[in-house]
Amino acid sequence: MGVELVQERWKGKLYALTIGREPYQVVAGGDSTLPFLDLDGGSYTRPVSALTVFDRRPENWPDTLTGAWGDVLDNPVQWARKCVELGADAVALKLVSAHPEQGDRSPQECAATVKAVAEAVDQPLIVLGCAVNEKDAAVLPVVSEALNGYNCLIGQATSENYKTVVAGCLAHGHSVIATSPLDINLAKQLNILMTDMNLPPDRIAMDLSIGPLGYGIEYAYSIIERKRTGALLGDRMLAMPVICLVGEEAWKVKEAQRADDLEWGADEPRGILWEAVTAVALAQAGASIFVFYHPEALRQFNTQIDALMGK
Amino acid sequence: MALNGLAIYKLLPKTNCKDCGQATCLAFAMQMAAGKASLDACPHASDEAKETLGAASEPAIALVEIGTGEKVVKLGNETVLFRHDKRFVHPTAIGILVSDRLDDAAVEARVQSINGLFFDRLGETYGVDLVAVRNDSSDAARFVEVVRKVAELSPLTPALLSEDPVALRGALEVVAGRKPLVYGAHPGNYEALTALAKEFAVPLGVRVDGLDELAELAEKIAKLGHKQLLLDSGARDVKRVLADQTLIRRLAIMKRFRPFGYPTICFADNRDGAQRVLDSVVYAAKYAGVLIIDRVDPAEILPLITWRLNVYTDPQKPIAIEAKVYEVGTPGRDAPVFLTTNFSLTYYCVMGDIESARTPAYILPVDTDGTSVLTAWAAGKVTPEKIKTFLETSGIGDRVDHRRLIIPGGLAVMTAKLKEITGWDILVGPRESSVISAFLRDNWQ
Numbered sequence: 001m002g003v004e005l006v007q008e009r010w011k012g013k014l015y016a017l018t019i020g021r022e023p024y025q026v027v028a029g030g031d032s033t034l035p036f037l038d039l040d041g042g043s044y045t046r047p048v049s050a051l052t053v054f055d056r057r058p059e060n061w062p063d064t065l066t067g068a069w070g071d072v073l074d075n076p077v078q079w080a081r082k083c084v085e086l087g088a089d090a091v092a093l094k095l096v097s098a099h100p101e102q103g104d105r106s107p108q109e110c111a112a113t114v115k116a117v118a119e120a121v122d123q124p125l126i127v128l129g130c131a132v133n134e135k136d137a138a139v140l141p142v143v144s145e146a147l148n149g150y151n152c153l154i155g156q157a158t159s160e161n162y163k164t165v166v167a168g169c170l171a172h173g174h175s176v177i178a179t180s181p182l183d184i185n186l187a188k189q190l191n192i193l194m195t196d197m198n199l200p201p202d203r204i205a206m207d208l209s210i211g212p213l214g215y216g217i218e219y220a221y222s223i224i225e226r227k228r229t230g231a232l233l234g235d236r237m238l239a240m241p242v243i244c245l246v247g248e249e250a251w252k253v254k255e256a257q258r259a260d261d262l263e264w265g266a267d268e269p270r271g272i273l274w275e276a277v278t279a280v281a282l283a284q285a286g287a288s289i290f291v292f293y294h295p296e297a298l299r300q301f302n303t304q305i306d307a308l309m310g311k
Numbered sequence: 312m313a314l315n316g317l318a319i320y321k322l323l324p325k326t327n328c329k330d331c332g333q334a335t336c337l338a339f340a341m342q343m344a345a346g347k348a349s350l351d352a353c354p355h356a357s358d359e360a361k362e363t364l365g366a367a368s369e370p371a372i373a374l375v376e377i378g379t380g381e382k383v384v385k386l387g388n389e390t391v392l393f394r395h396d397k398r399f400v401h402p403t404a405i406g407i408l409v410s411d412r413l414d415d416a417a418v419e420a421r422v423q424s425i426n427g428l429f430f431d432r433l434g435e436t437y438g439v440d441l442v443a444v445r446n447d448s449s450d451a452a453r454f455v456e457v458v459r460k461v462a463e464l465s466p467l468t469p470a471l472l473s474e475d476p477v478a479l480r481g482a483l484e485v486v487a488g489r490k491p492l493v494y495g496a497h498p499g500n501y502e503a504l505t506a507l508a509k510e511f512a513v514p515l516g517v518r519v520d521g522l523d524e525l526a527e528l529a530e531k532i533a534k535l536g537h538k539q540l541l542l543d544s545g546a547r548d549v550k551r552v553l554a555d556q557t558l559i560r561r562l563a564i565m566k567r568f569r570p571f572g573y574p575t576i577c578f579a580d581n582r583d584g585a586q587r588v589l590d591s592v593v594y595a596a597k598y599a600g601v602l603i604i605d606r607v608d609p610a611e612i613l614p615l616i617t618w619r620l621n622v623y624t625d626p627q628k629p630i631a632i633e634a635k636v637y638e639v640g641t642p643g644r645d646a647p648v649f650l651t652t653n654f655s656l657t658y659y660c661v662m663g664d665i666e667s668a669r670t671p672a673y674i675l676p677v678d679t680d681g682t683s684v685l686t687a688w689a690a691g692k693v694t695p696e697k698i699k700t701f702l703e704t705s706g707i708g709d710r711v712d713h714r715r716l717i718i719p720g721g722l723a724v725m726t727a728k729l730k731e732i733t734g735w736d737i738l739v740g741p742r743e744s745s746v747i748s749a750f751l752r753d754n755w756q
Contacts, residue, residue, distance in 0.1 A: 218624050
């Protein structure tokens with residue numbers, strides 16, 4: 001008995017977002033079918049994986065995380081170099097200390113840090129502000145200028161501050177992370193507003209505000225899956241690749257943080273798996289860029305992706 | 312997928328005889344498509360119509376049951392490829408492997424570990440479903456012995472993994488009353504195994520490498536009269552499994568291809584332990600009915616079980632938390648009291664961030680029909696009056712000595728009114744729960 005092939009005919013395609021400089025550029029998106037599936041023809045792009053660097057020593061990290069990084073945690077430049085040694089496609093620098101309550105560093109101080117990191121590594125740089133709209137609006141344009149020519153991915157731009165963030169990125173040749181609160185219509189709306197400013201659609205990565213495993217990941221999973229199929233069906237304003245801050249989300253939760261526990265088992269595989277499972281699930285939904293905290297979670301994720309890519 | 316009215320109409324006599332009670336055949340077809348009429352009402356329906364429309368009313372994927380009583384696991388009856396199209400219905404059943412090559416002490420230790428793979432989450436308990444004994448010894452007597460031991464030691468439903476009809480008969484004579492899964496039938500043993508599965512009324516796993524061969528074998532077994540089946544295309548690497556699972560589900564749902572109208576069974580037997588868990592995450596998301604995995608470490612099973620729980624929640628309804636007093640840690644009489652809404656995601660975020668702050672506290676999720684703070688406020692589902700009533704009925708006043716309520720930053724506009732009608736001091740908390748830690752440090756002593 002011959003089994004019939006049931007194929008979907010996808011007519012749309014994700015925009016291909018390129019960040020970094022030759023020969024270390026990476027491409028996210030560009031996919032023309034469902035993730036890791038050869039059934040329908042078309043192609044899928046290997047997800048980009050990044051490791052996170054903080055601009056100052058992180059607070060309240062569990063031992064599993066601090067133990068993995070050792071003494072680089074006080075030095076963003078060394079930390080970034082270690083990310084690359086550990087196999088990250090890109091380095092994601094988070095400007096925690098720009099936060100008004102966590103150092104309130106000036107835009108110029110932030111620019112000096114990002115410049116030092118950008119000069120220290122060849123790999124593409126993702127820059128994340130402090131997630132306070134007004135402060136990011138002040139910091140990110142200055143950071144964009146300092147990084148002129150590095151072709152970075154910069155965010156998070158929200159409906160509140162996108163104008164200044166996008167203007168800075170447009171002027172200095174960067175791409176933008178468009179952040180929206182777990183709502184496909186608001187996400188699409190923000191893409192429209194940004195492209196209306198003449199930001200090319202292939203210079204946007206969508207941050208849909210994921211929840212981690214156990215805490216809302218199912219909403220993110222379905223929104224990303226809807227977005228992916230929407231793009232493949234031809235909706236151009238949903239065709240930007242998705243970025244997921246899996247490290248930031250996964251390590252917030254008690255299941256990842258708690259020390260060795262009789263009921264939950266040892267902290268190390270548990271925390272790492274919490275992050276890796278969050279990422280693998282969202283890769284299956286169709287996201288394109290994954291920003292990790294723990295190098296072993298990144299490694300496990302990439303081993304899984306090797307298998308799914310048929311490598 | 313049900314047929315549409317026009318497709319049904321084409322199969323009707325098109326005589327408009329009105330014997331069915333409808334004005335025209337087309338009207339009758341539309342009623343049928345809407346599920347409001349049955350073909351039985353048409354006395355002139357052809358055999359072809361009866362066969363086609365009869366099949367169309369059957370579920371695309373059969374309901375298969377493993378286990379009995381409280382331990383029953385239902386699989387199948389799925390209707391969609393993507394959970395956002397409707398929902399995934401029956402969660403993947405997770406089975407943990409026990410080899411019959413282990414000695415008695417090792418079997419006992421392993422079953423005790425498996426029995427411990429249960430986790431509490433907001434008052435509910437979630438855990439693994441099956442304990443899967445595999446006949447690695449190729450010794451029928453040993454298999455029966457281990458199955459007997461496992462059945463004595465574990466309340467979980469057994470899965471019997473053997474290709475040997477003698478071993479399976481022996482095991483079924485011991486545990487058939489618990490309706491175990493038998494796996495599996497292949498082209499060389501299917502007649503004997505189908506007879507066994509029918510005799511003991513248990514579900515049967517079917518394995519053959521390749522989808523064409525699988526369809527053929529499933530059809531042969533169905534013709535022998537057994538339709539409680541689980542399908543295994545033999546794929547073991549994650550990429551092939553994903554491809555096979557997707558095509559099986561598409562054929563079943565989009566084409567109503569009967570040989571694939573059953574749930575599936577997947578085996579996560581990657582050589583690397585962590586990858587086994589990650590493979591399983593893909594299988595649970597992509598249609599596995601049963602998933603057998605060779606791991607007993609709770610640090611690995613907890614993430615997997617949590618993922619299964621998440622992906623099988625119903626995306627159509629925002630999940631609401633019961634509106635009552637929740638404790639984080641062991642709060643004392645001076646502990647802070649946080650108000651939030653009963654949208655589960657909102658609640659979990661607040662709970663997680665209070666936990667990270669390492670400050671024992673009370674959380675009061677007011678009933679907003681499971682909507683977030685801003686949505687609830689915009690829709691008038693959270694009002695000062697409602698909060699007042701909730702404060703009174705929840706009994707929080709008896710559990711703390713102070714009268715200070717922390718409200719979400721998004722509800723700051725209610726501050727004055729709330730203070731006036733409740734008599735509580737109102738502290739406006741952050742708009743984002745992620746900064747609760749800093750908020751407590753600066754505002755609560």
